[in-house]
Amino acid sequence: MSEEIRHEWPLFEVFVRAKRGLNHVHVGSLRAADHEMALHHARDLYTRRNEGVSIWVVRSDDVVSSGPADKDAFFAPSGDKVYRHPTYYAIPDSVPHI
Amino acid sequence: MSFDDDAYGALTDHDDDARWAYGTGFADPLAGVPTAVPGDLDRACLAAYCLMLGDDALVMSHRLQQWVTRAPELEDELAIANIGLDLLGQARLLLGRAGEVEGAGRDEDALAYLRDAGEFRNVRLAERGDADFAHLVARLLVFSCWRLPLLDRLTASRDPVLAAIGAKGVKEVTYHREYAAQWVVRLGDGTDDSHRRMRAAIDAVWPAVGELFETHQVEARLAAAGVAVDPALLRPEFDEAMSQVLAAATLSKPMDATEAGPSGRDGAHGPELGEILAEMQELARAMPGGVW
Amino acid sequence: MSDLAAPSAGERVFAETIAKDQRVEPRDWMPDGYRKTMIRQIAQHAHSEIIGMQPEGAWITRAPTLRRKAILLAKVQDEAGHGLYLYSAAETLGADRGDLTRRLIEGRQKYSSIFNYPTPTFADVGVIGWLVDGAAICNQVPLCRSSFGPYARAMIRICKEESFHQRQGYELLMTMMRGTPEQRAMVQEATNRWWWPSLMMFGPPDADSPNSAQSMAWKIKRHSNDELRQRFVDMSVPQAEALGVTLPDPELRWNAERGQHDFGEIDWVEFKKVIAGGGPLNEQRIAHRRRADEEGAWVREAAAAHAAKQAAAAHAAKQAAANQAAANTAAARPAAAERAAGRAEGRA
Numbered sequence: 001m002s003e004e005i006r007h008e009w010p011l012f013e014v015f016v017r018a019k020r021g022l023n024h025v026h027v028g029s030l031r032a033a034d035h036e037m038a039l040h041h042a043r044d045l046y047t048r049r050n051e052g053v054s055i056w057v058v059r060s061d062d063v064v065s066s067g068p069a070d071k072d073a074f075f076a077p078s079g080d081k082v083y084r085h086p087t088y089y090a091i092p093d094s095v096p097h098i
Numbered sequence: 099m100s101f102d103d104d105a106y107g108a109l110t111d112h113d114d115d116a117r118w119a120y121g122t123g124f125a126d127p128l129a130g131v132p133t134a135v136p137g138d139l140d141r142a143c144l145a146a147y148c149l150m151l152g153d154d155a156l157v158m159s160h161r162l163q164q165w166v167t168r169a170p171e172l173e174d175e176l177a178i179a180n181i182g183l184d185l186l187g188q189a190r191l192l193l194g195r196a197g198e199v200e201g202a203g204r205d206e207d208a209l210a211y212l213r214d215a216g217e218f219r220n221v222r223l224a225e226r227g228d229a230d231f232a233h234l235v236a237r238l239l240v241f242s243c244w245r246l247p248l249l250d251r252l253t254a255s256r257d258p259v260l261a262a263i264g265a266k267g268v269k270e271v272t273y274h275r276e277y278a279a280q281w282v283v284r285l286g287d288g289t290d291d292s293h294r295r296m297r298a299a300i301d302a303v304w305p306a307v308g309e310l311f312e313t314h315q316v317e318a319r320l321a322a323a324g325v326a327v328d329p330a331l332l333r334p335e336f337d338e339a340m341s342q343v344l345a346a347a348t349l350s351k352p353m354d355a356t357e358a359g360p361s362g363r364d365g366a367h368g369p370e371l372g373e374i375l376a377e378m379q380e381l382a383r384a385m386p387g388g389v390w
Numbered sequence: 391m392s393d394l395a396a397p398s399a400g401e402r403v404f405a406e407t408i409a410k411d412q413r414v415e416p417r418d419w420m421p422d423g424y425r426k427t428m429i430r431q432i433a434q435h436a437h438s439e440i441i442g443m444q445p446e447g448a449w450i451t452r453a454p455t456l457r458r459k460a461i462l463l464a465k466v467q468d469e470a471g472h473g474l475y476l477y478s479a480a481e482t483l484g485a486d487r488g489d490l491t492r493r494l495i496e497g498r499q500k501y502s503s504i505f506n507y508p509t510p511t512f513a514d515v516g517v518i519g520w521l522v523d524g525a526a527i528c529n530q531v532p533l534c535r536s537s538f539g540p541y542a543r544a545m546i547r548i549c550k551e552e553s554f555h556q557r558q559g560y561e562l563l564m565t566m567m568r569g570t571p572e573q574r575a576m577v578q579e580a581t582n583r584w585w586w587p588s589l590m591m592f593g594p595p596d597a598d599s600p601n602s603a604q605s606m607a608w609k610i611k612r613h614s615n616d617e618l619r620q621r622f623v624d625m626s627v628p629q630a631e632a633l634g635v636t637l638p639d640p641e642l643r644w645n646a647e648r649g650q651h652d653f654g655e656i657d658w659v660e661f662k663k664v665i666a667g668g669g670p671l672n673e674q675r676i677a678h679r680r681r682a683d684e685e686g687a688w689v690r691e692a693a694a695a696h697a698a699k700q701a702a703a704a705h706a707a708k709q710a711a712a713n714q715a716a717a718n719t720a721a722a723r724p725a726a727a728e729r730a731a732g733r734a735e736g737r738a
Contacts, residue, residue, distance in 0.1 A: 169682070170682075186456065186463065210456055283696070288692025289691055389565055
């Protein structure tokens with residue numbers, strides 16, 4: 001069994017804001033030696049067909065995430081608060097601009 | 099199993115376009131730019147100047163294309179291809195302008211594929227081969243530190259097309275210079291081995307620097323007419339940028355020692371350009387009349 | 391090792407996710423077999439993209455017009471990008487790109503054998519775009535609904551970019567077919583060489599495909615090899631007609647009863663030979679990748695060393711600043727204590 005070769009460069013997660021007014025969205029990851037390289041590479045890899053407005057790179061090690069087991073406690077309370085959604089309210093079509 | 103006739107109709111069940119950072123189509127950088135040549139200018143002279151800047155970009159791009167599938171890391175494949183594409187784009191615009199101004203019916207392809215080495219007007223820096231990645235980034239750094247202020251000043255050219263090309267090119271070459279500079283610093287101040295290689299690469303490229311700042315008579319005439327950039331004026335900016343990068347890379351600047359001989363600007367080139375053109379032009383010349 | 395009594399919560403959620411056609415995400419529980427299969431499939435897909443840069447990459451410097459040169463350079467660049475999206479998806483499962491690259495170079499992981507064929511003419515560039523990318527698209531569109539989230543999302547992105555790839559290839563061929571007789575012959579000859587290998591891209595017949603059943607159950611794979619191959623043939627026949635080339639299969643004909651095209655038997659002996667490493671350029675493709683990887687090692691090390699130096703310097707600077715701040719605070723304290731003592735004395 002040959003030894004595992006570990007990559008020399010750490011993994012970075014990439015977030016891109018494609019247009020003004022939108023959020024940054026996670027688009028994937030890449031390998032880079034440092035933050036400057038990560039930004040350059042992210043620009044080359046994820047914004048090739050458009051001028052992405054803004055890029056964030058974060059070392060994958062620094063990303064803290066909720067676990068799937070936490071799902072119920074974290075997320076369920078928002079699931080039953082349907083009154084947050086506009087479609088919950090039945091308003092006659094005849095009422096304009098709403 | 100059902101597919102739409104257009105396979106991509108089957109793709110998304112959510113409208114994802116806002117998520118992905120790419121758009122549709124590209125703006126033509128010369129859209130709306132007047133193409134008339136200012137009446138007082140010598141057209142042959144202007145065409146020659148466009149060829150100089152165009153050949154620099156075309157030949158440099160060729161060297162970068164040769165690195166595709168050989169880059170030190172996959173992310174660098176994208177970066178190198180990106181720089182190659184930018185320079186190829188600049189070459190196409192410049193060669194196109196040269197043909198237009200010359201008025202002899204030669205387009206970008208006729209100029210790229212049917213001229214012999216003696217008719218190419220690139221500086222010799224562009225045609226040099228790269229023994230390793232350190233040589234590539236050294237050459238790219240020098241090229242970009244020279245070309246960036248050149249394109250920047252070109253934005254003030256009385257030829258509207260050159261001005262537009264300059265404006266587009268500045269954004270691109272800013273990025274190229276940064277890429278090269280970061281690598282020169284990483285390699286210069288990395289391991290002992292990389293420091294040695296980077297030292298050797300800078301020493302190898304330095305003799306080609308002098309030619310970049312020698313004012314050719316075409317450049318002198320057109321600079322006086324407010325159309326071209328006198329390259330001699332670029333030296334201080336070049337030196338400043340190079341000094342900063344080399345210092346950060348823990349490398350000393352080599353002594354200036356320009357290699358002797360006639361200039362690439364006059365069509366005098368080494369065997370390297372012959373090899374480049376043999377590769378580039380072979381198919382096009384073998385099938386004249388072919389449509390591609 | 392699963393508990394044979396009751397399924398765990400993780401197993402239940404996994405089964406439900408698959409059943410509902412939803413996505414499994416990296417931190418979800420998943421069977422070991424699923425994780426391993428996913429890593430291998432994604433990695434081999436990634437390797438294919440990277441090795442796939444070589445056959446067409448060879449034509450960039452020799453492209454006969456500047457426009458074709460730019461298009462080809464952009465296409466090959468995209469392929470590097472696709473490889474990267476896929477390696478990134480594999481890494482969400484705990485794989486390491488350096489390790490995966492090592493496996494490719496040592497022959498322990500495969501790549502699509504279509505890339506072991508040579509590209510002797512520029513028409514090959516067009517035919518690869520038309521047929522090879524066309525077959526890849528047929529394979530990949532269904533994978534956009536693959537059960538593993540990062541893989542499905544990578545596939546969506548790849549498919550959108552791939553549309554440019556197929557169209558540029560087909561457009562080149564259309565242009566050449568309107569050119570000289572020599573060009574038309576070149577297109578037909580390239581088609582003759584690439585048609586059967588393209589059909590082989592869909593893998594062995596369903597009956598001979600042992601891993602398929604589990605992959606289908608886990609919704610990693612959404613359609614069978616034969617289904618996709620049939621679809622590809624049906625799409626390509628009218629495209630060939632529009633181009634004016636003949637597909638090199640005398641048994642290819644429309645079957646009105648089935649509503650599909652009948653086609654001839656694939657040479658599975660050649661298929662197995664190429665898969666096993668006996669293709670025309672297997673060795674060269676891997677050797678090229680190995681050389682690039684080896685020659686790049688000193689560069690990657692240097693970048694890592696530089697980053698470490700920068701991090702150490704930043705840490706030292708931070709430490710020095712903290713020490714200075716602490717020293718300033720300590721120096722300030724005795725003076726404050728004196729003043730307080732003075733006030734106390736004054737009151738006493």
